[in-house]
Amino acid sequence: MDRTRSTGLGAGATIAAAALIAGNLVGAGILGLPINTGLAGLWPSLLAMVAGGAMMFLTAQILGDQAARSRSETFDYPSLYETFLGSTGKWAAIAANMIILYGLLTAYFTGGAKIVASLLGMEAQQTLVTLLFAVPLITLTCINLSLIQRLNTMLVLILAGTFALLVFMGGGHIDASRMSYTDWAFLPATLPIIVTAFHFHNIIPTVTANLRWDMATFRRAVLLGMLLAFVMNALWVTVGIGVIPLTGENSILDAWKTNTPATVPMGAIIQSTSFTLFASFFALVAICTSFLANGLGLLSFLRDLTLNTFGVNNRLLVVALTFLPPLAIGLIYPDIFLKALDIVGGVGIVILFGILPTLIVLMDRRRGPILRLLCLIGLLFAAAILGLEIMSETGLLRLHPHAAGF
Template structure:
């Protein structure tokens, strides 16, 4: 039996290698990406300015470091699982359609039907535009303060530079840029940790209020969003599921480590309940004790984190729009990038506050639906539907229907809890 299983696995690998060999000759016309570039892309997309808000009063302060660390690790496992499910369905879809550059549109159409496509598409577009608007608005504030130029010039400069990197840059160049930015993030983050750890109390890290954990999960989950670049990874790594798995696990493990360290440093510095009550925003404590140095470090970290996330979201949305518009796979057409870059730039300059409110809604409901329930539903259909492709690749997530049910059930439970919580506060 094991011999037959091994032969079947070898046949799967051969089919995938043959498919991507043909795609490279006919449709992709692009250089394959390296594993290190893929890891940096995932890490850079995941690390956003949201990391600075994790120890805020409304997120992890109430639950404490011990309980919030458990929540961060569980959210990481959950988001890694859904990313692997997306990769599994994506490569299967490329094998069945015989083309690269497959986004959520084709995946949802193949597995969930017309209704699934409509819901997935609009959720995807809403979340991405909301996040891109927030990134452009925040980066323009930082550049205006640093360069002393008008807000519209800062926003335009940021969009042109980072959008140009995505459009004109090769896979290797984008990977190198992401690597430099992630390295800068780690340096600035280390400086932040050193500045904030002067009054660290280890006994404060033992606080655990697990009853407060569910309220923090939507925001923590939003901090681990990277799934939008998984289709890009699958194409760049030529459907090599082993490399895709490594890129996802290692690429998200870097932000997890940063999240835990930052959460511990801030919450460990809040040694008494009286002090905790006064610190709604831990960054204010850091700024008040470090002055200009603290402001400079935070702005540097924020800008670098925004830059890496912006690159990932631009690549993900432009790839999605190219598939949505039925453009040829593997060719850099300007239209998807224009539709990706211009609306967030214009809307961020008009009235960003409206979209920050929308962003809160997206974090609570959109992310857990789009990157929680839908990946498990697509994998369920792909694995167990009689109409699915005859080329069955290895399953990246073990556990069969039990695991898929747990993923959908966990996301649904958090969404329902949030709805009930908001209803009770009306």
């Protein structure tokens, strides 16, 4: 019997799942895109977004298929990779997932604090602002799952409306001459944040279960959700590059050096109180929706890990392990927003949702030659991103933007 056969779900199920996927894709990654990609230029960045999005679409199909084959409400990635790759695969998945979730929470703390500090004129009090931003989010994440789900749905709707308004307002300030700039040599440095911007794979088990493991509906939902996210990302990159000057004060280069979300220099350039408020609101909502989802994910992950691996059942310990490490890193290194997103995408995501999924297909001789070829290309692409990121973080490779004068 075909376990992935159609269950007759209608267009409404496809649209609902696509909206969930698109909502998860609009997070901290979109806030950093115009800064990192702007240093490579618009057209190189759009090409890289197509390549990064294609790889993430491919691995989403692989993981969705595996979830559908298992038809289990408790499907998880460490167990999947252990089945194909043994204990090495399991622990590689655990380590990569911790890099992703801890890195994202660190980015949320530092990015959110930067936005709030800029909005309130409290740049000199970064530690206080970080705590004021982090504590309510942590508290809300620990309160009630059903409340968070209802709040998250409302926030996603607000996010979509605010984004459309920002693109409309920012479009009137675009300088088309800025879109001709290219720096192909810096293009590899944009790939980690692009991968991060197309990452939603943690919710694939939930999506497939909600769709009753109907792979036809799942494929349509992923395609629609990722296309929506691609259009949003491309529009945002185009507006960001067109509005923010490449160099100088409140520039793309300046924001890159200070690890600042794109909304901050955009607000300073446009000099409109309404735009600044809407941009700050959009950025904070994007961060909060992603924080709630990933904070809950890390809480659940560490609860299972401490209980099933170490035999410890202590909720307070799990909460401390979840939030104290990224908060401490954010307090010690407040200018780590873009760097955290690079590590998330260039290490955690490419291992868990790039290298490992393509490996399990390549190890399965029953798979067709076309899929195996696509997975080989995806594997090499993901491995190249990982290698570049490791060399960059260890100082073996320095990718400097041409705009910096190197």
